[in-house]
Amino acid sequence: MNENFSSVAVFQYSAEAQIIKGRLEAEGITVFIADNHTIDTDPLVSNAIGGVKLKVRKEDEAKAMEVLGSISKYSVDDDGVQIRCLECNSEKVELLTNVKGLKSFFFFSLSFLFTALPIYIKREYYCNVCKNKFKLQ
């Protein structure tokens, strides 16, 4: 019982952490979620304790980071559903709104703002396959 774990990602909400956990487990990586219970009980505590941490065993760290990298390249909607191109149905869609660097940590709080201010923010997406640009309602 002396295994070493690495935190590979931090999320503000456990819903997002659960989605990513599922993706990692699909790749055969065992994932542990830290602080999950506390946050679900009181979302306001999330920031204070640093969010929901996804942890993996040390030996899985490199593979986990690789999987995380491939996930964050493409866009998901507010429910964590992969966004597909309206033209060719490809999943290789990127959000053009320029939040890329912030995305993994702040994406959900930004999404909340977008939802609260739907008139002001239009999210535009770009398909890497057919080069289609499109907007979603």
Ligand SMILES: [Zn+2]
């Ligand atoms: Zn396309």
